[in-house]
Amino acid sequence: MSEAQSEQVLRVDAYPTHEVGGYRVRAGKPFPFGANVVPGGVSFSVFSDQATSMTLVIFKRGEPEPMAELEFPEEFRTGSVFAMTVFGLDHENIEYGYRADGPYDPVSGHRFDARQILSDPYARLIAGRDVWGVEPDYSRGYQYRSRVCLQDFDWGDDTPLGIPAEDLVVYETHVRGFTRHPSSGVTAPGTFAGLREKIPYLKELGVNCIELLPVFEFDESDNPRSNPETGEKLFDYWGYNTVSFFAPKAGYAATGRYGMQGDEFRTLIKDLHAAGIEVILDVVFNHTAEGNEQGPTISFKGLDNATYYMLTPEGYYFNFSGTGNTVNCNHPVVRNYVLDCLRHWVADYHVDGFRFDLAAILGRSPDGTPLPNPPLLELLAFDPVLRHTKLIAEAWDAGGLYEVGNFPAYGRWAEWNGKYRDTVRSFLKGDPGVTGELATRIAGSPDLYSSRGTSASVNFLTAHDGFTLADLVSYNDKHNEANGEGNNDGGNDNASWNCGAEGPTDDPEVNALRTRQMKNALAILFTSQGIPMLLAGDEVARTQQGNNNTYCQDNELSWFDWDQVDDNAELLRFTREMIAFRKHHRELRSTSHPTGQVRENLGLPDISWHGERAWQPDWSAESRLLAVARCGTGDDDVVYVAMNSHWESHDLELPALPGGRSWHLFADTGAEAPHDIRTPGSEQELDNAGKYLIGPRSVVILVGRTNDPDRFDTP
Amino acid sequence: MTLNVKERRNKTGTVLVATGEINSETSGSLLQALLPLVREGKPLKIDLTAVTYVSSAGLRTLLVVYREAQHAGVAVTLYGVSEEVRFVMSATGFLDFFETGEAAAAAAKAKAKAAR
Numbered sequence: 105m106s107e108a109q110s111e112q113v114l115r116v117d118a119y120p121t122h123e124v125g126g127y128r129v130r131a132g133k134p135f136p137f138g139a140n141v142v143p144g145g146v147s148f149s150v151f152s153d154q155a156t157s158m159t160l161v162i163f164k165r166g167e168p169e170p171m172a173e174l175e176f177p178e179e180f181r182t183g184s185v186f187a188m189t190v191f192g193l194d195h196e197n198i199e200y201g202y203r204a205d206g207p208y209d210p211v212s213g214h215r216f217d218a219r220q221i222l223s224d225p226y227a228r229l230i231a232g233r234d235v236w237g238v239e240p241d242y243s244r245g246y247q248y249r250s251r252v253c254l255q256d257f258d259w260g261d262d263t264p265l266g267i268p269a270e271d272l273v274v275y276e277t278h279v280r281g282f283t284r285h286p287s288s289g290v291t292a293p294g295t296f297a298g299l300r301e302k303i304p305y306l307k308e309l310g311v312n313c314i315e316l317l318p319v320f321e322f323d324e325s326d327n328p329r330s331n332p333e334t335g336e337k338l339f340d341y342w343g344y345n346t347v348s349f350f351a352p353k354a355g356y357a358a359t360g361r362y363g364m365q366g367d368e369f370r371t372l373i374k375d376l377h378a379a380g381i382e383v384i385l386d387v388v389f390n391h392t393a394e395g396n397e398q399g400p401t402i403s404f405k406g407l408d409n410a411t412y413y414m415l416t417p418e419g420y421y422f423n424f425s426g427t428g429n430t431v432n433c434n435h436p437v438v439r440n441y442v443l444d445c446l447r448h449w450v451a452d453y454h455v456d457g458f459r460f461d462l463a464a465i466l467g468r469s470p471d472g473t474p475l476p477n478p479p480l481l482e483l484l485a486f487d488p489v490l491r492h493t494k495l496i497a498e499a500w501d502a503g504g505l506y507e508v509g510n511f512p513a514y515g516r517w518a519e520w521n522g523k524y525r526d527t528v529r530s531f532l533k534g535d536p537g538v539t540g541e542l543a544t545r546i547a548g549s550p551d552l553y554s555s556r557g558t559s560a561s562v563n564f565l566t567a568h569d570g571f572t573l574a575d576l577v578s579y580n581d582k583h584n585e586a587n588g589e590g591n592n593d594g595g596n597d598n599a600s601w602n603c604g605a606e607g608p609t610d611d612p613e614v615n616a617l618r619t620r621q622m623k624n625a626l627a628i629l630f631t632s633q634g635i636p637m638l639l640a641g642d643e644v645a646r647t648q649q650g651n652n653n654t655y656c657q658d659n660e661l662s663w664f665d666w667d668q669v670d671d672n673a674e675l676l677r678f679t680r681e682m683i684a685f686r687k688h689h690r691e692l693r694s695t696s697h698p699t700g701q702v703r704e705n706l707g708l709p710d711i712s713w714h715g716e717r718a719w720q721p722d723w724s725a726e727s728r729l730l731a732v733a734r735c736g737t738g739d740d741d742v743v744y745v746a747m748n749s750h751w752e753s754h755d756l757e758l759p760a761l762p763g764g765r766s767w768h769l770f771a772d773t774g775a776e777a778p779h780d781i782r783t784p785g786s787e788q789e790l791d792n793a794g795k796y797l798i799g800p801r802s803v804v805i806l807v808g809r810t811n812d813p814d815r816f817d818t819p
Numbered sequence: 820m821t822l823n824v825k826e827r828r829n830k831t832g833t834v835l836v837a838t839g840e841i842n843s844e845t846s847g848s849l850l851q852a853l854l855p856l857v858r859e860g861k862p863l864k865i866d867l868t869a870v871t872y873v874s875s876a877g878l879r880t881l882l883v884v885y886r887e888a889q890h891a892g893v894a895v896t897l898y899g900v901s902e903e904v905r906f907v908m909s910a911t912g913f914l915d916f917f918e919t920g921e922a923a924a925a926a927a928k929a930k931a932k933a934a935r
Contacts, residue, residue, distance in 0.1 A: 196843035196876045254875075258882060258916070297910035358910045364875050371912030 118143035120191050124174045131180045132187030137444070138226030138350070139200065139252045145191035146252055150224060151184055151437065152204050152407045154214055158186040159203040161221050161246075162193070165231070168244055170221075173203070196363075199231050199249035200224070204407050210419040213410030215401070221246040223348055223403040225441065228253035228448075229363055230321040230348045236280065236294065236355035237339070237658070240325055248321070248347050248402055251363060255452050257370045264456055265382050266492060267312055269518065269559040269635060270693045273683055274384065275311035276567055277640035278342070278662070279319060279356045285663040292358035296365070296372040303379045305669075309643060309676075310683035313382040315459055317568055318343040319369070321351040322393060327656050329588040338588060338656040342568060344461060345393040345427070347402060349445045352453075366453075373454050382456035384494055385449060389431055389442050390465040390501065396421045396428035411437050414470055422472050424465050426502030433466045439480045442466075447489040457494025459520070464501040467512055474505055478512055485514035496520065496562055509552030513560065521549060521561040521634065528565055528628055529576065529599035532621060534749045534801070537725040542747070546732065547711060548633030550697040557695045561634035565625050566642055569595075571652045573642035576600045577621040578607060583650030586657060594653030607650060619645075620801060623678050623773040623780065624747070627803040630682040631692055631745045643679035644668035674777040681781045685770060685805070688784040689743050691736035698734070707762045708735050708742060718759040729754055729798075733808075741765075742808030748798045756796045761808040766793055768807045774799025821845060822870075824852045832862030834898075838869040841877030849877075853884045857893050864920070868899030878913045885916050896920055 120128035206216030227250035354360030548558030698711035768787035
């Protein structure tokens with residue numbers, strides 16, 4: 105007899121005690137919430153504080169009408185939790201939901217409507233949007249159907265990778281967009297399985313963490329707009345409009361039509377881990393897909409509106425998210441909901457961390473005022489299950505709360521550093537008066553994170569929201585006409601520069617400058633202290649034709665065009681080598697901010713600033729040239745990065761090196777490929793040890809080291 | 820949709836031929852048929868040529884058989900996995916656990932080639 109069989113013992117709770125609607129039932133267990141398979145049946149548990157009665161609605165899978173409606177007997181209620189075990193259900197072939205009855209009194213916050221069938225907030229799977237883009241049958245009364253799911257995935261020996269935050273190289277991407285393009289060549293384009301086939305590409309690129317745009321179930325068809333030029337339907341492509349927080353999006357799975365999206369997503373994560381790549385999910389707890397007073401009732405609104413949403417004294421929805429409603433994150437019940445949700449993704453999906461969309465909202469009280477000590481943020485920071493996950497805040501919201509550098513961190517939270525993005529973009533453009541702030545940003549923003557260390561700063565130049573890197577150097581203005589909002593959507597403050605022509609051009613000089621500017625951006629990003637984040641496709645100059653808000657563009661504007669891997673091999677190689685370079689140089693990944701203190705082993709400070717003359721940086725407003733030299737402890741090499749955003753070249757005097765070291769050239773973005781960059785460890789010694797001519801709008805990276813080939817560390 | 824199973828024994832072990840769909844309704848009987856064969860300790864082949872669909876519960880049942888076989892030190896091979904079933908098993912990771920007939924044949928061929 106195997107171990108599994110020996111555990112099959114008789115249990116008292118495997119027997120029904122009641123009969124409801126012809127089904128044998130017994131009181132369920134209030135915890136855990138949701139639908140859980142128990143001996144002989146399924147235990148359903150749902151919370152509603154103000155409901156006067158609750159009914160479980162069960163469908164045979166795919167049928168329009170319910171097969172059963174079972175009202176919870178009064179004795180099955182514990183506190184405000186309704187729990188019932190129903191026996192004899194084929195858990196794989198049912199869908200379920202709830203009808204909650206109670207007061208309809210919006211001024212008091214209550215919007216109960218027993219005519220509506222509601223999704224379970226804890227549903228592990230959702231049916232109804234099984235295949236991406238399939239036109240929904242709106243005649244059905246229940247669109248987003250909760251499903252029962254076994255949590256028995258065989259993880260083998262998969263464990264969290266636990267990559268130290270400072271060693272991360274984050275790659276932000278979209279599950280569908282990464283492989284949906286016809287050029288992707290994968291078996292199942294646009295799915296978790298398709299992404300899994302591209303793991304070798306990610307590994308070769310050198311990233312060790314992917315950050316996925318929302319993967320919780322959302323409804324891509326909830327966008328009513330169409331493209332004004334082509335008439336094509338627009339989608340909610342990005343998915344920042346969660347329908348169900350515990351369920352992976354079925355439309356992202358090749359097996360979603362079979363309800364196997366959970367297994368498919370877990371398999372992707374397991375294989376990413378095996379390749380040394382962590383997974384961070386972009387999560388949206390600031391609002392839901394239920395919208396405001398005019399929006400649909402899907403789940404929370406009908407179960408317990410006053411608990412889950414921030415409401416004005418008149419019962420309207422506060423809108424700090426810019427999307428109609430705001431989740432009442434610091435209500436004690438909602439705090440637990442968020443915690444349960446994140447624990448679920450860590451424990452049951454082995455997710456390594458989270459990036460929180462508009463996270464400033466997570467620090468607001470139920471009436472919207474910012475809390476000095478937000479209990480939700482503290483709870484997440486110290487939770488035992490989440491203890492070693494990465495927590496990254498988008499530290500602002502649409503209500504005007506801007507907390508970059510001030511986000512309540514509890515020693516745990518990192519932030520998307522919007523100031524890094526703005527400063528480096530401005531410098532690259534050639535704006536005056538930026539050099540001083542550039543120094544602060546590339547040193548890990550000590551002005552913002554002095555007590556938190558450099559890895560509190562997630563450095564990025566581009567993200568899904570805004571221009572791609574190629575567009576940043578090709579457009580002065582956004583071109584969002586295809587979004588159907590008269591080009592009024594998307595940010596206007598892009599700090600972009602088109603290099604002399606708006607959009608595509610045949611001018612070889614403009615194109616050469618654009619390539620150089622992209623390399624400059626990548627060179628600065630990967631030599632800055634803090635966690636670098638790369639937007640997928642920037643390594644091959646992915647363009648969105650100037651659209652800086654492609655939230656609704658499920659087409660080639662958004663998708664990764666794999667032909668560009670060959671077409672832009674020069675930029676791809678540059679990016680790979682820059683990532684490799686970062687991995688080889690610990691001084692770039694130091695967790696503590698540099699102090700200028702002299703390293704005893706080298707006689708050089710940990711960081712020093714230079715201009716045309718060594719040791720003489722020019723901090724004046726008209727200065728567009730800055731060089732930084734870093735050295736670490738032990739036998740580390742010295743890394744010198746000169747950044748010139750001036751349209752003229754400059755003669756650089758290089759600082760003298762101690763201990764038999766000499767300057768070796770790693771990268772010069774002003775040089776023609778393949779001389780623009782080298783493989784780390786094969787840098788070429790400079791002929792003229794003390795000088796280097798840096799070209800216009802160029803970045804030069806030198807390594808001060810000995811010529812002893814055995815000196816080179818492997819990462 | 821029902822599932823029919825037939826056993827065929829030969830010198831090298833036992834072959835179980837399944838016909839139909841493997842889902843939550845039919846996987847119980849499949850498990851009942853397979854577990855005694857696993858306990859016999861002889862190599863077991865599961866022929867899925869005539870299986871048109873394997874649901875989530877079906878895949879789990881096959882994995883339970885695999886784990887039982889591993890516990891008993893018995894080799895289990897899947898044969899005749901259709902393209903559709905193979906795709907689902909591959910996308911959901913279940914295929915990684917099993918030795919399939921095609922893979923086994925390729926390995927044997929490679930071994931023979933190496934021996935030459």
